[in-house]
Amino acid sequence: MYEHDVVVVGAGGAGLRAAIAAQEAGADVAIVSKLHPVRSHTGAAEGGINAALRDADSWEDHAYDTMKGSDYLGDAPAVEALCKESPEEVIRLEHWGMPFSREDDGRVSQRPFGGLSFPRTTYAGAETGHQMLHTMYEQVVKRGVTVYDEWYVMDLAVTNEPDSADRTCHGVVAYDIQTGEVSGFRADNGVILATGGMGQVFDHTTNAVANTGDGVAMAYRAGVPMEDMEFIQFHPTTLPSTGVLISEGVRGEGGILYNAEGERFLFEHGYANNDGELASRDVVSRAELTEVNEGRGIEDEYVHLDMRHLGEERILDRLENILHLAEDFEGADGLEEPMPVKPGQHYAMGGIETNEHGETAVDGLYAAGECACASVHGANRLGGNALPELIVFGKRAGYHAAGRDLGKAEIPTGKSGNWEPADYEFETTVGETGGPGPAAADGGAVASDAEAVLGTAVERARDRVETLLERRGRNHAEIRSAVQETMTAHVNVFREEPGLEQALSDLREAREGYTDVAVSDPSRTFNTDLIHTMETRNILDIAEALTMGALARREFRGAHWRKERQERDDENWLKHTLVSWNGGEPELWYKPAILEGEARTYEPKVRSY
Amino acid sequence: MSTQIPKETEETEGSKADAEAGVPSKGDVRRAEKRRRAAEKREERRAEEAERAAAAEHTIELRVFRYDPDVEEKQEPRFDTYHVPFEKGMTVLDTLIYARDTYDSSLTFRHSCRQAVCGSDAMFVNGGQKLACKTQIVDLEEPIRIEPLPHADVRKDLVVDMEHFYDQMEAVEPYFQTDELPEGELEEQRQSRENREKVKMSTRCIWCGACMSSCNVAAGDNEYLGPAAINKAYRFAMDEREGEDVKQKRLEIIEQEHGVWRCQTQFSCTEVCPKDIPLTEHIQELKREAVKSNLKFW
Numbered sequence: 069m070y071e072h073d074v075v076v077v078g079a080g081g082a083g084l085r086a087a088i089a090a091q092e093a094g095a096d097v098a099i100v101s102k103l104h105p106v107r108s109h110t111g112a113a114e115g116g117i118n119a120a121l122r123d124a125d126s127w128e129d130h131a132y133d134t135m136k137g138s139d140y141l142g143d144a145p146a147v148e149a150l151c152k153e154s155p156e157e158v159i160r161l162e163h164w165g166m167p168f169s170r171e172d173d174g175r176v177s178q179r180p181f182g183g184l185s186f187p188r189t190t191y192a193g194a195e196t197g198h199q200m201l202h203t204m205y206e207q208v209v210k211r212g213v214t215v216y217d218e219w220y221v222m223d224l225a226v227t228n229e230p231d232s233a234d235r236t237c238h239g240v241v242a243y244d245i246q247t248g249e250v251s252g253f254r255a256d257n258g259v260i261l262a263t264g265g266m267g268q269v270f271d272h273t274t275n276a277v278a279n280t281g282d283g284v285a286m287a288y289r290a291g292v293p294m295e296d297m298e299f300i301q302f303h304p305t306t307l308p309s310t311g312v313l314i315s316e317g318v319r320g321e322g323g324i325l326y327n328a329e330g331e332r333f334l335f336e337h338g339y340a341n342n343d344g345e346l347a348s349r350d351v352v353s354r355a356e357l358t359e360v361n362e363g364r365g366i367e368d369e370y371v372h373l374d375m376r377h378l379g380e381e382r383i384l385d386r387l388e389n390i391l392h393l394a395e396d397f398e399g400a401d402g403l404e405e406p407m408p409v410k411p412g413q414h415y416a417m418g419g420i421e422t423n424e425h426g427e428t429a430v431d432g433l434y435a436a437g438e439c440a441c442a443s444v445h446g447a448n449r450l451g452g453n454a455l456p457e458l459i460v461f462g463k464r465a466g467y468h469a470a471g472r473d474l475g476k477a478e479i480p481t482g483k484s485g486n487w488e489p490a491d492y493e494f495e496t497t498v499g500e501t502g503g504p505g506p507a508a509a510d511g512g513a514v515a516s517d518a519e520a521v522l523g524t525a526v527e528r529a530r531d532r533v534e535t536l537l538e539r540r541g542r543n544h545a546e547i548r549s550a551v552q553e554t555m556t557a558h559v560n561v562f563r564e565e566p567g568l569e570q571a572l573s574d575l576r577e578a579r580e581g582y583t584d585v586a587v588s589d590p591s592r593t594f595n596t597d598l599i600h601t602m603e604t605r606n607i608l609d610i611a612e613a614l615t616m617g618a619l620a621r622r623e624f625r626g627a628h629w630r631k632e633r634q635e636r637d638d639e640n641w642l643k644h645t646l647v648s649w650n651g652g653e654p655e656l657w658y659k660p661a662i663l664e665g666e667a668r669t670y671e672p673k674v675r676s677y
Numbered sequence: 678m679s680t681q682i683p684k685e686t687e688e689t690e691g692s693k694a695d696a697e698a699g700v701p702s703k704g705d706v707r708r709a710e711k712r713r714r715a716a717e718k719r720e721e722r723r724a725e726e727a728e729r730a731a732a733a734e735h736t737i738e739l740r741v742f743r744y745d746p747d748v749e750e751k752q753e754p755r756f757d758t759y760h761v762p763f764e765k766g767m768t769v770l771d772t773l774i775y776a777r778d779t780y781d782s783s784l785t786f787r788h789s790c791r792q793a794v795c796g797s798d799a800m801f802v803n804g805g806q807k808l809a810c811k812t813q814i815v816d817l818e819e820p821i822r823i824e825p826l827p828h829a830d831v832r833k834d835l836v837v838d839m840e841h842f843y844d845q846m847e848a849v850e851p852y853f854q855t856d857e858l859p860e861g862e863l864e865e866q867r868q869s870r871e872n873r874e875k876v877k878m879s880t881r882c883i884w885c886g887a888c889m890s891s892c893n894v895a896a897g898d899n900e901y902l903g904p905a906a907i908n909k910a911y912r913f914a915m916d917e918r919e920g921e922d923v924k925q926k927r928l929e930i931i932e933q934e935h936g937v938w939r940c941q942t943q944f945s946c947t948e949v950c951p952k953d954i955p956l957t958e959h960i961q962e963l964k965r966e967a968v969k970s971n972l973k974f975w
Contacts, residue, residue, distance in 0.1 A: 103797070106795075106883070107789055107796065109789070109790060111883075112790050112792060112794050112795070159863055159865055162866060165853025165855075165916065165919075167880050167916075168865075169873065170868050170870045171870075173867070174868055174870075193877075198881075198883075202880070203853070206851055206852035209851060246832065276789040277790075277791065278789045310791060312792045393792065396793065396811045397766075397792065543778075545782065589785075591745050591748050591783065593746060593747040594832055596785050596786075
């Protein structure tokens with residue numbers, strides 16, 4: 069068994085920042101990650117970091133843009149924390165040596181991004197995430213933070229009181245991918261989940277193969293509510309064959325979208341008469357798919373993104389990486405021809421419910437970054453708002469876990485504030501189907517002693533590994549692709565009830581299939597068959613919670629569009645969707661969005677661009 | 678969470694459905710229908726796959742290195758042959774994923790981002806260090822021979838031990854150091870566009886290890902810092918924000934016995950770098966800087 073004050077799960081932007089903060093606040097901190105830190109998917113972020121750095125800009129304007137972009141489902145205390153602290157965090161990165169793009173006077177460059185009232189997206193070429201990830205890993209090396217890389221965290225060690233609000237997290241159980249050892253990691257002060265996205269729930273995604281939402285699923289099964297899972301961002305410019313991302317920076321610099329008829333459709337077909345290509349991502353994605361559905365797509369599949377008019381010099385200076393990606397992964401030369409693009413899954417606005425300090429409803433358990441939902445993005449995330457979320461909330465969670473006083477949080481977690489039950493009948497039964505890998509806290513005697521809780525969790529994890537290795541059964545790959553296919557077919561940009569019910573029923577079938585899943589590679593050394601099989605269980609749980617939320621929310625808000633009601637319904641739906649695992653019988657409930665901030669009250673307005 | 682005590686009988690969905698016995702629900706009927714269709718689809722897919730594999734001109738032949746110290750029949754290294762149906766735009770990584778998911782789930786290789794930024798999947802393809810995700814099948818001769826990176830210990834199949842590479846990276850104090858920061862908390866250090874441009878290529882390194890694996894000197898001298906680590910040192914030494922004193926310290930590190938002077942300018946690292954970093958040039962430039970600074974202090 070390993071023991072530290074704070075254990076951070078995941079080594080991308082949020083995890084690294086959390087570890088640095090926790091150490092700075094005096095904690096003995098360790099990072100446990102299934103990938104070496106520099107392999108994390110933060111490295112694929114391209115566009116930039118929104119921060120109100122200039123005199124003509126203000127954090128209040130950034131907060132206003134973010135609330136509007138969220139379609140008024142962001143929680144103001146979290147949004148304001150993001151916007152207030154992003155400038156100092158960006159400057160801190162610069163002081164750590166991050167190679168930002170520069171202006172003639174030597175200051176860091178900023179550019180326009182969709183949905184922003186000021187060009188406040190601070191960037192390093194079209195490889196901002198790569199530079200940010202490496203800069204923070206350099207700091208982790210400098211500070212000597214312990215990193216357990218290529219350890220797959222299987223589960224949380226959480227006490228099992230009936231009410232999850234009474235539970236405490238004492239650590240995690242992890243599997244050493246190199247050796248097959250299963251070990252407990254005791255965390256005396258707190259566990260911070262920073263496991264990133266869940267794009268592998270879909271089959272056309274900008275996310276990495278490793279983005280299987282492990283932390284989200286673990287927290288869910290341990291009793292932490294999942295918040296606003298139905299809000300998935302589909303990025304309007306991904307390469308059709310692979311899902312590789314083409315940065316919004318291309319449009320920020322002046323790139324133009326055309327349909328098959330050569331029309332600049334965002335204007336010519338009235339999708340966004342003011343902002344055109346720089347409208348919010350959800351608006352542009354729907355516009356593209358509508359063009360394709362109405363027969364104006366190219367090869368019935370995609371549209372064109374043209375940046376040739378920007379000129380070679382500007383492209384090489386600010387978007388060089390885009391040329392390489394388009395060439396290597398689509399065979400298109402961005403200097404000579406328009407690039408084919410279509411919407412692809414990109415980001416999960418929802419995730420583990422937290423307050424603005426990163427605390428979850430379970431004591432000692434934190435979450436930060438894409439896996440968390442504070443919520444700063446509400447129904448739709450603005451481009452350039454993901455990277456500042458990593459550093460602001462990574463830092464906050466790290467400080468808080470290490471014992472630093474951040475004041476009283478204004479966002480309630482769990483059912484500690486106002487909440488209401490949902491009355492929605494799903495046609496399909498949801499939840500546990502048995503099989504290996506049961507939930508963390510799902511019965512048995514209540515253990516409160518940290519050692520005992522951890523010991524039990526380790527035993528259960530060992531049993532699970534043995535069972536999966538020893539028995540014969542189905543390979544997980546087939547189940548995983550069935551989930552990805554149905555999610556992409558039915559829980560995509562355009563959603564309607566029969567499709568969503570179909571998805572839920574397909575997921576049920578996949579869950580049943582998973583009950584006799586098995587690993588055919590018997591090896592204890594680098595058994596990726598085993599890791600992928602365990603990840604697939606996480607994908608199943610997440611896909612189901614996501615689809616439940618999508619069915620229940622019968623309105624059109626931000627990234628979530630419903631055929632049955634194609635307008636925002638503030639009277640009934642100015643509230644967050646929550647799904648609790650509830651011992652294997654998922655429960656759906658709601659809590660109100662918090663629109664009262666320090667700067668102002670964010671009255672919902674019509675969101676047009 | 679709930680106040681209910683989980684009942685064992687409710688653990689499986691199957692038993693729940695049984696409990697309501699007799700009349701199959703709407704969902705049951707649809708699921709049964711769905712299962713039937715899925716089985717049909719699977720059958721179709723299998724037939725299609727067989728057909729595709731049979732059409733020889735559309736199939737790629739892979740010969741993949743296999744080894745697992747932990748599994749008896751794999752302790753002796755061998756090559757396995759796979760036939761993978763070709764698709765337009767297919768990369769080496771795509772073929773490996775296909776082979777794993779279709780023929781042998783124990784086939785092991787690192788991969789994550791699929792877009793040449795995580796640096797996980799450098800391997801030895803047809804005798805050269807390549808990033809599998811950005812190597813197009815059409816650019817390769819068949820059969821395609823895929824091996825783990827040379828000059829590193831093989832853990833299993835295509836997975837090598839990266840520890841030595843990481844150790845070398847960390848040996849050059851790979852973090853920004855400066856004597857003076859601007860006073861205002863919200864004030865950035867200034868950096869000229871020219872200087873940022875100068876270090877730009879060096880900051881693109883994704884730690885894939887292709888360069889180190891290709892380097893004859895590194896193969897013979899285990900303590901040689903290697904191209905990636907020296908490039909990391911270059912990235913900081915050339916950054917005007919660090920200041921002269923720090924630069925001096927950095928030059929001392931790369932001038933050590935197993936540092937820049939070991940490089941024999943064979944350009945193999947530069948040739949294999951998937952991010953087109955001019956590694957050899959960077960090493961040469963550091964040699965010149967070291968000479969200049971030694972003369973200055975003489």
